[in-house]
Amino acid sequence: MKKIAIAISILAVFSMTAWSQMEGGRMGGPPVYSQPYSPEQDAYLNELIRISRGGQLYDNWWKVAMDADKPEKSHPLWMEQSTNQRSGYDTYRCKECHGWDYLGKDGAYGKGSHFTGFKGVYEAGQKMSIEELQSVLGKKAAAKKHDFSGHISTDDIADLALFIKKGLIDTSRFVTTEGIPVGGNERTGSYLFRRNCAHMCHGMAGAAINFGDAEKPEFVGTIASDNPWEFIHKVRAGQPGTRMPSAIINEWSEKELLDLLSFARTLPRDVSEIGSWSRFRGGMGHRGMMHGDYSPGSGRGFGPSME
Numbered sequence: 001m002k003k004i005a006i007a008i009s010i011l012a013v014f015s016m017t018a019w020s021q022m023e024g025g026r027m028g029g030p031p032v033y034s035q036p037y038s039p040e041q042d043a044y045l046n047e048l049i050r051i052s053r054g055g056q057l058y059d060n061w062w063k064v065a066m067d068a069d070k071p072e073k074s075h076p077l078w079m080e081q082s083t084n085q086r087s088g089y090d091t092y093r094c095k096e097c098h099g100w101d102y103l104g105k106d107g108a109y110g111k112g113s114h115f116t117g118f119k120g121v122y123e124a125g126q127k128m129s130i131e132e133l134q135s136v137l138g139k140k141a142a143a144k145k146h147d148f149s150g151h152i153s154t155d156d157i158a159d160l161a162l163f164i165k166k167g168l169i170d171t172s173r174f175v176t177t178e179g180i181p182v183g184g185n186e187r188t189g190s191y192l193f194r195r196n197c198a199h200m201c202h203g204m205a206g207a208a209i210n211f212g213d214a215e216k217p218e219f220v221g222t223i224a225s226d227n228p229w230e231f232i233h234k235v236r237a238g239q240p241g242t243r244m245p246s247a248i249i250n251e252w253s254e255k256e257l258l259d260l261l262s263f264a265r266t267l268p269r270d271v272s273e274i275g276s277w278s279r280f281r282g283g284m285g286h287r288g289m290m291h292g293d294y295s296p297g298s299g300r301g302f303g304p305s306m307e
Contacts, residue, residue, distance in 0.1 A: 051166055055238070055248065056239075056240040057094075057152070057160045058094040061094075063240035064156075064240050065151070065153065070089050071088065074087045081118065083115045083116060084115060094160075096114065097116050100229035100232070103172075104116075105119060105120070122168055124136070125166075137157045138154070171232055173254070185262065188256075188263075189264065192263070205221075207268055217270060220264050221266070222269045224265045226269075228261055232261060235247050235261075
């Protein structure tokens with residue numbers, strides 16, 4: 001018995017020595033464990049995370065900011081317009097005034113029920129510094145009614161300003177004023193959708209999560225067709241209040257966004273269009289485990305359509 005114990009000890013020592021000589025288990029290769037980021041890489045990644053978060057704040061800040069209360073009354077500036085009849089928390093969303101394309105009255109929200117007459121933020125992002133953008137959103141705002149410091153923290157305002165400065169894109173380069181994508185590759189978009197969107201959340205038909213309600217369902221294809229600018233924004237920044245990945249953080253190109261949008265527009269827009277899609281695994285399955293708050297019939301409180 002003693003000899004067996006000695007033999008086991010020798011084998012253990014031999015194995016540990018051999019492992020160390022193999023540089024982490026791979027003979028002659030690099031260590032198995034990944035190397036830490038450099039300070040520059042870490043700072044760059046942190047900035048991408050902040051830009052993405054700023055995009056979510058632009059979309060729906062009370063679902064992102066810590067301890068933020070959902071506004072009940074309309075925004076103080078809402079009385080300066082009379083064309084957009086929405087009220088309450090909708091009026092506090094940056095996108096409701098400035099649009100998903102960031103062009104305000106000069107973009108997609110320049111007509112229809114979303115029209116307010118307010119300017120967009122794209123030009124401001126090009127011309128103003130981050131500090132100036134922060135002042136517009138905070139207590140130093142020239143228009144005191146635009147002061148958000150009573151609703152979100154200084155860090156939130158900083159992230160939102162960073163998004164406006166570094167996160168905005170000019171969607172007019174690849175989406176027409178009618179909302180038609182130009183030059184997208186549906187086949188490449190199909191690959192991107194299957195690899196990044198279908199399995200865990202949206203299903204092969206993009207209908208596993210209903211963003212609307214039972215009477216008026218809204219799927220990936222609905223948003224891509226009715227409001228491509230919202231589709232692009234949410235793919236880039238992620239959906240507030242969920243663990244949806246961000247194309248900003250993953251550094252997707254505008255071409256990849258365009259390809260994905262082009263394919264998404266081929267997906268069912270309502271239940272009647274699902275048809276043969278349901279034969280695919282996940283066509284109507286995968287109840288969106290990462291988006292449990294978007295179960296059919298629950299609604300999301302706002303819709304993507306241009307109405």
